[in-house]
Amino acid sequence: MSTETDDIQQLADQEYKWGFVTDIEVDAAPKGLSEGIVRFISAKKNEPEWLLQWRLKAYRHWLTMTEPRWPNVRYNRIDYQDMVYYSAPKQKKQLKSLTEVDPELLRTYEKLGISLQEQERLSGVAVDAVFDSVSVATTFKEKLKELGIIFCSFSDAVREHPDLVREHLGSVVPAGDNFFAALNAAVFSDGSFCYIPKGVRCPMELSTYFRINAADTGQFERTLIVAEAGSYVSYLEGCTAPMRDNNQLHAAVVELIALGDNAQIKYSTVQNWYPGDKEGKGGIYNFVTKRGKCAGKNSKISWTQVETGSAVTWKYPSVLLQGENSVGEFYSVAVVNNYQQADTGTKMIHIGKNTRSTIVSKGISAGRGQNSYRGLVDVKRGATNSRNFSQCDSLLLGDKCGAHTFPYIEVKNTSSKVEHEASTSKIGEDQIFYCKQRGLSTEDAVNLIVNGFCKEVFRELPMEFAVEAQKLLGVSLEGSVG
Amino acid sequence: MLEIRNLHASINGTEILKGINLKVNAGEVHAIMGPNGSGKSTLAQVLAGRDAYEVTQGEVLYEGKNLFDLDPEERAREGLFLAFQYPVEIPGVNNTYFLKAALNAIRKHQGQEELDAIDFLKIVKEKMKLMEIDESLLNRSVNEGFSGGEKKRNEIFHMAVLQPKFAILDETDSGLDIDALRVVADGVNKLRRKDNAVLVVTHYQRLLNYIVPDFVHVLIEGRIVKSGGKDLALQLEEKGYDWVKDEVDNQPVQA
Ligand SMILES: Nc1ncnc2c1ncn2[C@@H]1O[C@H](COP(=O)(O)OP(=O)(O)O)[C@@H](O)[C@H]1O
Ligand SMILES: [Mg+2]
Numbered sequence: 001m002s003t004e005t006d007d008i009q010q011l012a013d014q015e016y017k018w019g020f021v022t023d024i025e026v027d028a029a030p031k032g033l034s035e036g037i038v039r040f041i042s043a044k045k046n047e048p049e050w051l052l053q054w055r056l057k058a059y060r061h062w063l064t065m066t067e068p069r070w071p072n073v074r075y076n077r078i079d080y081q082d083m084v085y086y087s088a089p090k091q092k093k094q095l096k097s098l099t100e101v102d103p104e105l106l107r108t109y110e111k112l113g114i115s116l117q118e119q120e121r122l123s124g125v126a127v128d129a130v131f132d133s134v135s136v137a138t139t140f141k142e143k144l145k146e147l148g149i150i151f152c153s154f155s156d157a158v159r160e161h162p163d164l165v166r167e168h169l170g171s172v173v174p175a176g177d178n179f180f181a182a183l184n185a186a187v188f189s190d191g192s193f194c195y196i197p198k199g200v201r202c203p204m205e206l207s208t209y210f211r212i213n214a215a216d217t218g219q220f221e222r223t224l225i226v227a228e229a230g231s232y233v234s235y236l237e238g239c240t241a242p243m244r245d246n247n248q249l250h251a252a253v254v255e256l257i258a259l260g261d262n263a264q265i266k267y268s269t270v271q272n273w274y275p276g277d278k279e280g281k282g283g284i285y286n287f288v289t290k291r292g293k294c295a296g297k298n299s300k301i302s303w304t305q306v307e308t309g310s311a312v313t314w315k316y317p318s319v320l321l322q323g324e325n326s327v328g329e330f331y332s333v334a335v336v337n338n339y340q341q342a343d344t345g346t347k348m349i350h351i352g353k354n355t356r357s358t359i360v361s362k363g364i365s366a367g368r369g370q371n372s373y374r375g376l377v378d379v380k381r382g383a384t385n386s387r388n389f390s391q392c393d394s395l396l397l398g399d400k401c402g403a404h405t406f407p408y409i410e411v412k413n414t415s416s417k418v419e420h421e422a423s424t425s426k427i428g429e430d431q432i433f434y435c436k437q438r439g440l441s442t443e444d445a446v447n448l449i450v451n452g453f454c455k456e457v458f459r460e461l462p463m464e465f466a467v468e469a470q471k472l473l474g475v476s477l478e479g480s481v482g
Numbered sequence: 483m484l485e486i487r488n489l490h491a492s493i494n495g496t497e498i499l500k501g502i503n504l505k506v507n508a509g510e511v512h513a514i515m516g517p518n519g520s521g522k523s524t525l526a527q528v529l530a531g532r533d534a535y536e537v538t539q540g541e542v543l544y545e546g547k548n549l550f551d552l553d554p555e556e557r558a559r560e561g562l563f564l565a566f567q568y569p570v571e572i573p574g575v576n577n578t579y580f581l582k583a584a585l586n587a588i589r590k591h592q593g594q595e596e597l598d599a600i601d602f603l604k605i606v607k608e609k610m611k612l613m614e615i616d617e618s619l620l621n622r623s624v625n626e627g628f629s630g631g632e633k634k635r636n637e638i639f640h641m642a643v644l645q646p647k648f649a650i651l652d653e654t655d656s657g658l659d660i661d662a663l664r665v666v667a668d669g670v671n672k673l674r675r676k677d678n679a680v681l682v683v684t685h686y687q688r689l690l691n692y693i694v695p696d697f698v699h700v701l702i703e704g705r706i707v708k709s710g711g712k713d714l715a716l717q718l719e720e721k722g723y724d725w726v727k728d729e730v731d732n733q734p735v736q737a
Contacts, residue, residue, distance in 0.1 A: 429534070434570035437530050438584035438640065439558040439591070448583065452574025452623065 028087035033080055035059060038186050041086045045155055050166060058175035058185030065179045071343035072372040072404055073312045075285060078249055085187045085220075140204070149233075150195040151206055154222050157193030164195055168226050172255040172293045172320070180251040180314075181289040184220045188253070191222035196231040198260065205462050207236035221252040225267070229260020229296055236465060237269045249285050250310075254317075256292030258299035261323070265292060266302045268461055270469055272476075273309035280339025280368075283311025290317035291347075294326035294355075302329040303346065304460045306469045308476040311340060316374065318347035321355035321383070328357040331457040333469075335476050336369025336401070345375035345406075350383035350416070359390040362454045364473075365401035366480035372404040377418055379411040386416040394424040395453050397446070397480050447474040483508045483679050484529075484549075484648055489540035491528045497538070498524045500704035506648070506679050513682045513690055513715060516701035517723045522683045523567050525701070526652040530564040531557050544648070558584075559591035561647030561678075565637035565654050572624040577636070578606060580624050581643055588644060609642040613669045630657035638666050642673060649673075650681045655689035667692030687715040700726050 029040050038059045042052040067078070144151055150161060157165050175185035196202055227233055237254075250273065256265045267290075276283025286309070292301035303317035319328030330346035348357035363371040377388045394403030405422050427449055435445035451458070451470050458466045484506040491499040498521045506512050516522050528535050529542065531554030542549040549557065572580065585605075586596040597605070606620065615635060625633050634654050641649055651670070655663055670680065670693050682693055690698070690712065698714040699706045702723065707730045708714065718726070 428570070430570050431572055433530075433532055433554065434566065434572070435580075435584075436554040437558050437564050437566075438580070438644070439555055439587040440584060441555055441587070444583065444587070448575050448580065449572055452572055455574035 028084055031082055031084055033059075033083070033085055033187065037085050041187055041189070044086060045158075047158060048162060051158060051169075054170065054175060055186050058182050059187075061176035062179065062182035062186055065176075065182060067179050071314050071374070072370070072406075073314060073341040073343050075312050075341075078285070080183075083249065086189065143203070147200050147202070148197040149200060149202055150193065152193055154188075154191040154193050154224070157224075161193070161195070164226065165193065165224065168224055168255070168257055170255075172257060172291045173253050173289050178289060180287040181253050184222060184251045184253045184289070188220040188222040191224075191252070193223075194225040194233065194235065196225075196227045196233045196263075198228040199230040200228075201231065202233040205234045205236050219250055221250075223252070223254040224257075225255070225265055226257045226259055227263040227265050227299075230262045231260070232264040232266075234266040234462060235268070236462065237267070238271045248283075250287070252286075252288045252290075254288070254290040256290075256301055258292065258294045258296055258301050258323075258326070261296040261298055263294075263296050263299045264302075265300070267292070267304070267317075268465060269303075269305040269307075270461075270465060270472065271305065271307045271309050271313075272472060274311075275309050275338065275340045276311040278338050280311065283340070284309070285312045286310035286315065287312075288315040290315065291320065292318070292328070293320045294323050294328060294352075296326070297323045297352075298325045298327075299323050300327040300329070302327075302331070302460070304329075304331040304457065305333070305344075306457070306461070306472070307332070307334040307342060307344060308472055310342070313340075313342040313344055315342075315344045316346055318349065319357065320349045320351065321357065321386075322351045323355075324352045325354045325356075326352055327355070329460075330357075330359045330361070331460045332361045333364070333454045333457045333473070334362070334371055334373075335364045335473060336366070336371045337476055337480055338367040338369065340367075340369045342370070343372040343374055345373045347376040347378065348388060350377075350379040350386040350388070352383060354385045355383055356387045357389075359388070359392070360456050361390075361392045362457055363392070363394045363403050364397070364450060364453070364477070365394065365403050366397035366477055368400045370402045370404070372406060374406040374408075376408040377410070377420075378408075379413065379416045379418065381412040384413050384415045386413075388416075388418045390418075390420045391456075392420075392422045393453065394422075395450065396424065396426045397450075397477065399426075443474070443478065446477060446480070450474075450477060483545060484681075485543045486529075487541050487543075489525075489528070489542060490538045491524060491535045492538055493524070493535050498535075498704050499528065501540070502701075502704075502706055504699065504706060506681060508647075508679055509674075509676045510697065511674065511680045511682065511693060511695045513684060513693075513695035513698045514701050514706075515684055515687065515698060515715060515718055518685065520701045521704040522685075522701055523652055524704075526564055526567075526650045526681075526683055529557075529650060530554060530562065555587070556591075559588045561588075563641050563644060563646030563649045565634075565641055565649065565651040567652040567656070567683075569625045569628075569633040569637050571626045571628075573626050575624050577622055577624050578603075578620045581606070581640060584640070585644055605643060609639060612672060613639045613642055614665045615639050631659065631662050634658055635662060635666060638669050642669055645673070647678045648681070649678070650683065652683045653685060654682075655684055655686065663689060664692060687719040690715045702727060702730070 029037050038055050042055055173181050176182050194206060225235060256267060258265050273284040273286055294301050301319045307313055317330060321328050328348050334342045334344050336342050346359055359375060361373045363373055365371040373392045379386050392405050396403060403424055407420055409418055411418055431449050432445045435448060450473055458469060461469055486502050486504040489499055489502040514522055537550060582602045589596055619632060619636060634657055654666060658666060695712050698710055698712060700708040708726050
């Protein structure tokens with residue numbers, strides 16, 4: 001083992017001797033980040049030279065950058081040399097039955113209404129052949145194939161559709177876009193790729209769940225979705241089940257491209273990463289770059305997110321509205337409880353004429369949570385007759401939490417119109433009492449009131465997702481009032 | 483059914499209820515009348531379990547149980563209902579959905595099966611007719627953007643669906659025009675049964691023309707100073723509260 005490690009260390013330290021390495025029998029790279037590690041990752045994945053070069057460029061750029069300090073969040077310094085940047089997807093330890101699973105976790109699953117079968121899958125119980133999710137996924141994949149839809153892991157896409165990947169990778173979030181995006185570009189492990197051909201309406205919600213070979217989601221995930229003219233796709237990311245991970249830092253990149261006229265992408269996220277314990281210890285840092293580009297006329301990109309997890313969240317799903325009449329939407333629910341911190345919002349960049357954007361942000365703060373909305377509406381000179389409507393509402397549960405709003409608005413022409421509404425309210429003792437007087441428990445009352453507050457966002461979610469999200473909110477806020 | 487003994491309650495250190503005694507039997511309708519600020523809503527809220535009020539003395543027995551041992555939601559599930567003087571808005575929460583959750587919480591507590599959407603809707607339809615409630619109120623958020631009158635009607639509609647044993651109506655008549663008043667009163671009257679009771683809290687006697695009480699109590703400055711039959715309400719209407727006040731002032735303090 002130690003010799004293996006030494007080998008890798010050597011390899012990692014080598015500058016550019018071997019170029020392509022095809023056969024390395026170890027599962028993990030040593031700690032730390034260097035050009036050698038970037039090469040190692042690329043080699044491990046058998047990547048073509050152009051991708052290696054792309055990673056290296058990103059890495060070199062990253063070296064010149066500093067970690068952003070402007071988000072309204074606090075966390076301990078991250079030691080980038082103290083992390084492992086590659087480990088082969090591990091088989092989860094197989095369990096024989098749910099009785100071997102942490103009862104606390106099962107209780108949460110139950111509250112979320114997750115089926116037994118799904119509980120088994122999530123907790124790594126050996127799955128009965130009848131319920132084999134792989135076979136479900138296979139039929140699913142067949143259907144997509146008939147329509148010419150490509151939906152696969154990022155690695156598969158690099159192998160099987162290199163031209164498509166090469167054309168679009170980094171075209172919305174350039175490799176050196178920001179500190180975490182650059183880090184991701186240098187060391188990303190895997191992710192999803194999705195391509196919808198011209199005029200095709202994807203008949204089902206695509207979710208990472210159905211992706212074959214879906215390894216552990218990984219620390220540095222990369223997603224690329226391309227929709228051609230007249231196509232439509234709805235994509236679901238994440239799940240409501242609590243996600244634990246030993247890696248503290250998660251820095252994903254998602255790029256959406258509504259390439260042709262009338263192309264539409266709807267991207268929904270329910271994020272429930274481990275938020276840390278009640279004292280705020282542990283928990284995941286989620287520093288994500290998500291951006292979409294509406295290149296086609298009348299194209300549309302819609303982000304919907306329900307963020308309940310992570311210790312620290314830093315995330316601004318954005319839309320570049322290039323095509324005339326294109327539409328960008330951002331619907332967000334962000335919940336912070338205990339010591340969680342979230343700095344999240346969106347950027348709507350209006351470039352084309354008659355472009356429209358809608359922002360609906362619902363921030364819920366409980367415990368000692370700190371929730372910031374940060375949004376930019378940037379209407380360029382050429383984006384005449386553009387419209388934006390923003391609504392940012394904050395709900396406070398208790399008096400030790402905080403809500404902050406940082407709306408930035410820039411309008412460089414006179415024919416456009418931007419509206420911004422904001423409100424902050426406390427969950428009313430009178431509202432809770434009213435519910436209790438009708439027979440509801442405090443917990444149900446809070447749940448009801450909070451879900452009512454988020455209604456405008458939940459109705460943008462696909463149906464099953466919405467139901468789960470509502471339950472998730474209840475679990476996240478458990479015990480925060482009364 | 484309900485017995486209040488020497489009830490004292492205060493808010494922020496100020497005593498509002500100063501020794502209330504009242505007994506309500508099943509099948510009875512009692513009215514509590516009194517000028518603004520006399521403590522009528524305080525009494526209603528204390529009975530419902532609002533914790534902003536501190537009960538400093540006395541006790542309340544509800545169906546033989548100590549009411550103050552029960553949480554507000556337990557009181558509700560045991561059949562105690564308060565129609566709020568100021569019904570609360572809950573944005574984004576569908577009125578029908580809310581009511582279904584409430585009814586099922588109560589049914590569950592009482593060992594009855596929870597109703598599914600279809601059975602629940604049957605009840606709603608029926609009560610809607612009874613209360614002449616506009617269907618649109620059902621699909622809107624709880625009390626959100628309702629007019630004053632709509633809110634009051636909605637309270638009685640809640641009552642009709644939840645079928646409480648003991649209902650307190652706090653100034654349900656205020657803000658209602660005469661037609662709405664009649665509808666609300668009709669609704670309440672139709673719900674009157676041998677095994678339930680109603681406490682009507684009001685400032686004016688107008689409502690009592692429609693919901694005829696068995697007993698009328700006058701509440702002034704936190705005390706019930708006079709009790710009588712339905713005629714007392716008419717007297718009050720005619721002579722105002724000062725008349726009772728004067729009468730009380732000239733009497734020796736009650737034990
Ligand atoms: N939160 C409060 N703090 C202090 N005094 C209050 C509060 N709420 C009510 N009061 C006082 O209690 C008294 C009784 O009020 P209330 O029960 O609402 O009267 P009514 O319903 O008979 O009009 C009034 O003098 C009112 O000013
Ligand atoms: Mg009152």
